[in-house]
Amino acid sequence: MPSVTLDTTQYRSVLERRLAFLENRLETIEDKLDDPKSRDWEEQAVESEGDEVMEGLGNSGLEEIRAIKAALARIDNGSFGECAKCGKEISSERLDAVPHTPFCRECARR
Numbered sequence: 001m002p003s004v005t006l007d008t009t010q011y012r013s014v015l016e017r018r019l020a021f022l023e024n025r026l027e028t029i030e031d032k033l034d035d036p037k038s039r040d041w042e043e044q045a046v047e048s049e050g051d052e053v054m055e056g057l058g059n060s061g062l063e064e065i066r067a068i069k070a071a072l073a074r075i076d077n078g079s080f081g082e083c084a085k086c087g088k089e090i091s092s093e094r095l096d097a098v099p100h101t102p103f104c105r106e107c108a109r110r
Contacts, residue, residue, distance in 0.1 A: 006081045006092070011099050012072065018099075019068045022061045029058045064100070071100040083107050 033054060074080040081090050083104040090104045101108065 006095075008075045008080050011080065011095060012075055014099050015068050015071055015075075019065060019072075022065050022068070026058055026061050026065070029054045029061075033058075067100040067102075070102065074102070085110075 071080065074082075081095060082088070083090055084102040085107040086104065088104050088106075090101065094101060094105055
């Protein structure tokens with residue numbers, strides 16, 4: 001358990017706002033990917049490239065959504081701020097930069 005009790009209210013708020021943003025963006029990406037495709041071959045090639053970029057954004061968004069939900073679960077169970085590998089406290093500076101991180105700086109480097 002972390003030696004210092006964190007005020008998780010601030011982190012919960014940041015995580016929930018980011019989660020809402022990502023879920024909204026993911027919905028927009030899914031809608032755009034479902035749009036009908038052009039009949040023109042050249043236009044289809046351009047659309048395919050755009051679709052690949054959007055799919056990449058969607059996949060990275062899904063990964064971040066999973067990490068945020070896991071961080072919210074750690075807040076709920078009282079382990080937020082504790083490194084999932086070594087059990088040491090995650091610095092507030094690191095949590096401020098990456099609030100969904102499950103790892104302290106040392107374990108993240110490994």
